[in-house]
Amino acid sequence: MKLQETKNGATLVLAVLGRIDSETAEAFGTALHASIATPGIEKVVLDFSGVDFISSACLRMLMLGLKQAREKKVMLVIAAMQPMLLEIFQLSRIDTLISCVATIEQAMKKTIAPAGTPLQAKPIGNEISVRFWGTRGSLPAPLTLQQLRNKLSSALVAGAGMNLDTVERANNFVERLPFHIGGTFGGSSSCVQLSASDNNVVLLDMGSGARLAGQEALRQLAGRPGEFHIFMSHLHWDHIMGFPFFTPAYIPGQRIHIYGCHEQLENAFRRQQAEPSFPVELSKMASTIEFVHLEPGRSYNIAGYQVRAALQQHHGDSFGYRFERNGKCVVYSTDAEHKPENTLGIQRCVELFRGADLVIFDAMYSLAESVSVKEDWGHSSNVMGVELCQQAKAKRLAFVHHEPANDDAAIERLLHDALRLEEITRNGERLDVVAAYDGLEMQI
Numbered sequence: 407m408k409l410q411e412t413k414n415g416a417t418l419v420l421a422v423l424g425r426i427d428s429e430t431a432e433a434f435g436t437a438l439h440a441s442i443a444t445p446g447i448e449k450v451v452l453d454f455s456g457v458d459f460i461s462s463a464c465l466r467m468l469m470l471g472l473k474q475a476r477e478k479k480v481m482l483v484i485a486a487m488q489p490m491l492l493e494i495f496q497l498s499r500i501d502t503l504i505s506c507v508a509t510i511e512q513a514m515k516k517t518i519a520p521a522g523t524p525l526q527a528k529p530i531g532n533e534i535s536v537r538f539w540g541t542r543g544s545l546p547a548p549l550t551l552q553q554l555r556n557k558l559s560s561a562l563v564a565g566a567g568m569n570l571d572t573v574e575r576a577n578n579f580v581e582r583l584p585f586h587i588g589g590t591f592g593g594s595s596s597c598v599q600l601s602a603s604d605n606n607v608v609l610l611d612m613g614s615g616a617r618l619a620g621q622e623a624l625r626q627l628a629g630r631p632g633e634f635h636i637f638m639s640h641l642h643w644d645h646i647m648g649f650p651f652f653t654p655a656y657i658p659g660q661r662i663h664i665y666g667c668h669e670q671l672e673n674a675f676r677r678q679q680a681e682p683s684f685p686v687e688l689s690k691m692a693s694t695i696e697f698v699h700l701e702p703g704r705s706y707n708i709a710g711y712q713v714r715a716a717l718q719q720h721h722g723d724s725f726g727y728r729f730e731r732n733g734k735c736v737v738y739s740t741d742a743e744h745k746p747e748n749t750l751g752i753q754r755c756v757e758l759f760r761g762a763d764l765v766i767f768d769a770m771y772s773l774a775e776s777v778s779v780k781e782d783w784g785h786s787s788n789v790m791g792v793e794l795c796q797q798a799k800a801k802r803l804a805f806v807h808h809e810p811a812n813d814d815a816a817i818e819r820l821l822h823d824a825l826r827l828e829e830i831t832r833n834g835e836r837l838d839v840v841a842a843y844d845g846l847e848m849q850i
């Protein structure tokens with residue numbers, strides 16, 4: 407490995423030639439350290455055009471260098487990496503931490519292009535795109551081996567005698583299978599994303615689905631700092647447990663705003679990560695995190711949305727949210743029990759759902775369960791969802807917070823029952839009903 411240093415004003419270019427592996431990483435690290443520590447230097451550009459191999463030892467040196475650069479307020483940029491190297495960076499996610507640009511010229515420019523290759527941002531038109539990252543209630547519930555095998559066996563039987571000798575034919579066949587055989591609702595707990603403009607990311611709840619949501623958001627941001635707006639329905643474990651694994655929270659420069667109506671909002675997040683429950687305390691997370699108290703009933707303008715929260719019946723209270731933008735409306739209403747005798751609560755709920763294009767609704771149980779053994783457990787049913795949306799003249803209803811004890815077939819049955827109920831009780835416009843699954847994306 408050869409190293410060559412060139413100084414250009416406040417910028418220092420360190421060109422590396424050869425391999426950075428376990429044998430040479432130490433020398434590379436020392437040179438990088440010296441470059442960053444050079445008096446008067448504001449930017450260090452690593453010219454990697456001549457690097458044909460790196461090992462994890464190099465990545466470690468880069469991480470140490472990045473830490474040192476941040477302390478000294480020196481910008482660190484990697485330029486002109488070979489495609490294979492860039493792939494290693496992407497695989498190891500280093501590209502989300504250090505700016506990587508295509509050419510030395512780009513690196514020399516005062517404002518550095520964002521790391522990686524940014525994906526085309528989705529055009530922000532009138533539509534709101536909604537992505538479900540976690541749709542399971544109360545506790546994450548991964549598919550069991552037996553459940554997976556049952557799906558495979560059912561699919562094989564359904565495909566017996568058919569010509570499925572290419573992946574394409576097999577895929578087409580799987581897509582036509584009933585969802586409980588060809589798919590799964592998934593096991594992650596509550597987290598839903600609403601599209602937002604620029605570098606804003608809007609998330610509803612921080613259940614275990616937030617882990618993937620955070621990673622995807624960073625991929626989309628491609629090195630730019632993001633503004634994360636997180637709206638909390640309430641503070642039960644299944645709605646906050648994803649935050650310690652929410653990668654953006656660990657990255658300096660990322661800004662995280664956590665909104666909620668509970669007085670204990672901040673305390674619940676801090677307690678979750680306090681000793682002995684988690685190794686990293688919330689105060690040690692490197693992003694900027696702020697907690698914002700919202701008043702139910704009041705309208706706020708956040709990340710391009712008009713947002714209003716409403717109190718819901720649940721142990722320790724929960725809050726539903728109504729998001730409006732460009733004449734479109736999405737309601738997020740999870741962990742709520744709707745008892746017919748609670749007329750004020752029903753009224754408040756219908757008002758929240760009024761004319762919504764989409765209502766995301768806690769349909770954990772069947773109506774029978776919700777009024778018998780599971781009465782006062784703080785959740786609702788498929789039947790109640792249809793009824794409330796019909797009253798409010800909402801257009802679409804998506805079930806979430808699926809009961810962990812329900813397998814895919816049981817959730818699909820609850821959906822079919824709701825579809826039939828909607829059909830026979832329809833009064834005017836049709837209400838579209840779906841059962842959301844982890845990974846579902848819909849345009850509103």
Ligand SMILES: [Zn+2]
Pocket residue numbers: 543544642644645741807
């Ligand atoms: Zn819950």
Ligand SMILES: [Zn+2]
Pocket residue numbers: 640642720741784
């Ligand atoms: Zn709850």
